[in-house]
Amino acid sequence: MTVRSDTFERSCEHWSDAGREEMEAFYELARVDYRYLAEAYHWTSAFQSLASRKIGGRLIDVACGSGKFPQALLASPGVADLSKSANFKLNYDLLDPSDFSLREAKQALAPPFHVGSEFCCTLQNWDEEAGLYDIAWATHALYCVPTEELEQGLARMCSALAQDGFGFIAQGMRDGHYVGFYDEYLASMTEGDGTPYSDGAQVEAALKNLGMHVRTRVLDYTTVVPADRPELLESYLQRCAFDDTFGLEEMLQREPLAGYLASCHDLDSGDYRFPQRVGMILFSHTEAGLTLRDAKVSGVD
């Protein structure tokens, strides 16, 4: 049997130059995850209200990955224009244990986001400066923080936030594809050994335990892999588990993964349809800090 390293170690192996091709294939399907987050709130007004209080703001992107969220924001109407109309500048600090991710995210930034400090470490090991940030976000980012370490890691994000700042975390729910698939993967490929991904409800509970004001909305949509793209299906699923040592054939045979995949297989079209459920979690030290307004009430399909 293949000996696999655990979740966090495999994440680090794949967030690397060697994993670039696999990452790019994954984002053919997953880039839209970030567009939905960019469309879910009135981000431009949140930045504008920051601009009305001060000339520049400071933001930390925790587990920044390759910067798909700031890219999605920059592509949405209004955000890129802010730097012209309001002469507004947001110092954009990056945190990630992967040097590859830090390099990639830096390249994704454009005004009003200006590259600030970089922290090459895990959230749990971050030596944060208290009260420094107007905004702290982590989008599809904290899956590899084990549940028992979430509260300690999130305490760092909360402490880094200014009293009137706000945080935003997007994280899959246990009954959505990213976390649910990984549970099935662990049960099938590692006989249940290995650290599960943490989920959106666990993030929400940890923030409440820390005494934060929290507002959560769940976004539902479907990731569709067309019937005629079996290689894309294979590489997407491999990336979802940070494991390219098993192929599609094996996934379709090993239970309980095989049953999960069968439940996502639309027999009429031949497409695979993966149900996504993403917790979008706003938090702040005060109720008044939760000012970011919803742009859409329901999910997208």
Ligand SMILES: C[S@@+](CC[C@H](N)C(=O)[O-])C[C@H]1O[C@@H](n2cnc3c(N)ncnc32)[C@H](O)[C@@H]1O
């Ligand atoms: C899917 S990416 C995040 C995507 C990103 N938010 C974006 O906008 O593209 C996940 C990132 O989490 C990082 N990561 C994994 N474990 C971490 C931890 N304990 N603390 C901080 N970052 C971590 C990985 O190195 C990877 O770069």
